[in-house]
Amino acid sequence: MFDSLSDRLGGVFDRLRGRGALTEADVRTAMREVRVALLEADVALPVARSFVEKITEQAIGQNVLRSVTPGQQVVKIVHDGLIDMLGSDTAELEIDVTPPAVIMMVGLQGSGKTTTTAKIARLLKKQGKKVMMASLDVNRPAAQEQLAVLGTQIEVVTLPIVAGQQPVDIGRRALQSAKLQGFDVVMLDTAGRLHVDQALMDEMKAVADIARPQETLLVVDSLTGQDAVNVASSFSEQVALTGVVLTRMDGDARGGAALSMRAVTGKPIKFAGMGEKLDQIEPFHPKRVAGRILGMGDVVSLVERAAESIQQEDAERMANRLAKGQFDMNDLRSQLQQMRNMGGLGALAGMIPGMKKAQAAMAGGAMDEKILLRMDAMITSMTVKERGKPELINAKRKIRIAKGSGTTVQDVNKLLKMHLEMQTAMKKLRKMGGLKGMLGMLG
Numbered sequence: 001m002f003d004s005l006s007d008r009l010g011g012v013f014d015r016l017r018g019r020g021a022l023t024e025a026d027v028r029t030a031m032r033e034v035r036v037a038l039l040e041a042d043v044a045l046p047v048a049r050s051f052v053e054k055i056t057e058q059a060i061g062q063n064v065l066r067s068v069t070p071g072q073q074v075v076k077i078v079h080d081g082l083i084d085m086l087g088s089d090t091a092e093l094e095i096d097v098t099p100p101a102v103i104m105m106v107g108l109q110g111s112g113k114t115t116t117t118a119k120i121a122r123l124l125k126k127q128g129k130k131v132m133m134a135s136l137d138v139n140r141p142a143a144q145e146q147l148a149v150l151g152t153q154i155e156v157v158t159l160p161i162v163a164g165q166q167p168v169d170i171g172r173r174a175l176q177s178a179k180l181q182g183f184d185v186v187m188l189d190t191a192g193r194l195h196v197d198q199a200l201m202d203e204m205k206a207v208a209d210i211a212r213p214q215e216t217l218l219v220v221d222s223l224t225g226q227d228a229v230n231v232a233s234s235f236s237e238q239v240a241l242t243g244v245v246l247t248r249m250d251g252d253a254r255g256g257a258a259l260s261m262r263a264v265t266g267k268p269i270k271f272a273g274m275g276e277k278l279d280q281i282e283p284f285h286p287k288r289v290a291g292r293i294l295g296m297g298d299v300v301s302l303v304e305r306a307a308e309s310i311q312q313e314d315a316e317r318m319a320n321r322l323a324k325g326q327f328d329m330n331d332l333r334s335q336l337q338q339m340r341n342m343g344g345l346g347a348l349a350g351m352i353p354g355m356k357k358a359q360a361a362m363a364g365g366a367m368d369e370k371i372l373l374r375m376d377a378m379i380t381s382m383t384v385k386e387r388g389k390p391e392l393i394n395a396k397r398k399i400r401i402a403k404g405s406g407t408t409v410q411d412v413n414k415l416l417k418m419h420l421e422m423q424t425a426m427k428k429l430r431k432m433g434g435l436k437g438m439l440g441m442l443g
């Protein structure tokens with residue numbers, strides 16, 4: 001599945017891969033191509049647009065890690081963005097209630113609803129649940145018999161057919177009989193429809209009223225792409241869906257329905273149908289699916305490992321330097337960067353000696369992302385020598401640094417003062433022998 005989308009994205013990343021450093025223009029070009037690839041995969045336009053906006057921002061703002069290329073890092077950002085779009089965690093069935101739990105299956109005719117009912121019943125039976133299925137489809141000839149045949153194949157009980165009985169009454173009978181016979185789960189296979197039509201919607205609502213389902217799963221055919229998403233939107237306006245099952249994912253090379261479903265309907269995809277056979281269904285794992293789409297699991301884990309090892313290295317290097325009572329501008333900068341990675345100051349500010357005081361001096365209290373970036377820019381404008389020995393910075397150099405970083409001499413003074421305070425605090429701490437505890441916190 002998703003083959004053509006995988007190919008397209010693969011091409012985009014191949015072009016980035018050889019680059020040692022990515023410019024903003026490189027990222028923007030790549031993201032434009034990602035957007036085209038998503039649209040060709042039939043992803044809904046607003047979904048593709050907001051996805052690309054989000055990941056562009058992340059890709060441009062990110063510090064490049066040592067030991068991976070910027071291109072590899074972009075792969076990781078897109079990968080995480082896909083997971084986010086698909087719904088992050090696997091959404092389980094929530095049927096942990098006093099039995100019998102009711103699962104109502106809804107969807108258009110031919111979407112694979114009856115097959116999927118049997119597939120899920122089989123999964124639940126394998127988990128040790130006592131399951132009953134009932135077909136409420138009195139419109140399609142032989143629909144009830146079809147479910148009975150599937151029930152026999154998977155050895156799951158189906159509600160005996162009573163000719164002429166209407167859907168709401170069948171539902172009532174199913175619940176009563178499940179209660180009496182101690183079933184854990186009742187699956188109601190409601191009537192399909194050719195398109196969204198009001199009479200059948202009303203019938204579905206009437207059944208929901210008496211059955212009070214824990215799960216209402218909409219079955220849609222992934223091959224119908226954006227139509228599947230539109231069907232899901234109209235159903236979710238009428239009944240309280242709890243999830244979506246996408247069928248025929250085995251034949252879906254484009255993936256548009258899967259990728260847009262969550263964003264457009266707000267409902268998780270709970271299962272993916274992967275073939276006609278009754279064991280061909282899988283819980284929908286956003287992480288695995290994102291991995292399959294990109295087909296670059298190796299790159300993703302490489303970047304993850306690099307990020308971890310760099311944090312580790314930084315902490316160790318810092319610990320070594322502190323043990324010697326050293327704290328220069330490079331140390332300050334790596335602290336600031338860590339704070340930015342952690343999304344703000346909060347906890348860390350309190351942990352670094354002198355930080356609270358320096359922070360107050362710098363920003364009159366609040367220290368936000370902007371200030372961190374400004375401090376980083378000032379350090380960038382220093383020479384290597386100055387970073388190691390800030391006391392070398394004289395009045396003339398302060399003016400240059402302020403100019404180079406778009407700040408003022410006062411800002412530079414504040415930064416230098418902050419550094420000095422932190423350095424003093426580090427030295428004091430070392431003398432007091434409190435370093436061990438402190439290092440523990442940093443490590």
Ligand code: GDP
Pocket residue numbers: 107108109110111112113114115116192246247248249250251272273274275276
């Ligand atoms: P219903 O009208 O919605 O109840 O649809 P059915 O359950 O009768 O399924 C219609 C057809 O789709 C049948 O031939 C099924 O075997 C087929 N089908 C259902 N799910 C899948 C799937 O995940 N993959 C494939 N390839 N075929 C499926």
